[in-house]
């Protein structure tokens with residue numbers, strides 16, 4: 642399954658509520674204040690913030706110039722406006738050897754799972770990968786990462802449960818450097834952004850890593866559960882105060898109705914979404930692409946309209962549409 646159908650599938654629930662309003666209640670006509678208000682409401686339900694929803698609808702209002710439009714046009718403008726509100730995801734490049742990625746986030750966000758998927762991704766690209774069991778806090782966390790490391794056949798650096806997480810980070814860098822690894826991905830314990838002592842531990846991890854090299858970590862990724870919606874903004878603020886965030890990983894976009902939360906999140910922090918998790922398997926990680934995201938969020942309602950792939954309109958192939966695969 643390509644990026645497109647995966648993200649489109651992941652965003653089905655978010656898309657449905659918005660598209661239903663636009664297609665069902667609006668259909669075709671002039672954009673009245675009432676119509677705009679109703680659509681804004683649906684955008685809020687998909688966890689697009691008030692500020693962002695208002696910006697999108699203002700853009701649409703300007704484009705429409707008071708003339709009659711249909712729902713398809715309206716959705717296309719909404720998608721365009723939304724895309725322009727999001728920072729573009731950069732092409733990934735290794736910053737050094739090893740390129741060090743630190744994964745942070747609240748409990749259960751999907752950090753360890755994402756590390757497994759990322760390790761797999763880089764390995765299939767021909768790079769050597771090491772993972773570090775920096776979650777020494779939660780019982781079973783080291784074994785969980787070890788399982789992933791075995792599954793994708795990458796090296797792991799670990800200490801005992803309860804050991805100092807900062808020394809795991811420090812040692813893993815030394816080991817990755819000595820072994821000539823391309824990528825080092827460091828796991829951390831889940832922590833609430835308002836838990837002072839755990840945030841202090843994170844600060845220490847970064848401080849200690851920087852004894853090796855001031856540029857470390859090269860990538861600090863905040864992992865947020867796509868279902869968390871706008872609470873993720875508060876989480877992000879807490880982490881941002883401790884360590885500079887480089888990008889977001891939004892997990893569990895499969896099956897959430899809150900897929901819109903991505904937009905206020907990356908606007909708030911001015912950082913791009915780098916990866917999106919759409920399931921629990923190794924391949925269920927996608928490099929984010931804002932164009933395809935907004936299409937998945939606003940435009941792929943065609944799935945109901947084209948139930949039979951053998952009856953596609955002329956000039957179209959099945960891959961032009963999301964068919965619910």
Ligand SMILES: Nc1nc2c(ncn2[C@@H]2O[C@H](COP(=O)(O)OP(=O)(O)OP(=O)(O)O)[C@@H](O)[C@H]2O)c(=O)[nH]1
Nearest residue numbers: 748749750751752753754831892893918919920921
């Ligand atoms: N459906 C779905 N489940 C996911 C995704 N990513 C992670 N999960 C599941 O979410 C749960 C928590 O994932 P973990 O990777 O353990 O999360 P974590 O952030 O490391 O958790 P802690 O270490 O406890 O803080 C697991 O059951 C994962 O299988 C995703 O993209 N989609």
Ligand SMILES: [Mg+2]
Nearest residue numbers: 752753776782
């Ligand atoms: Mg974990």
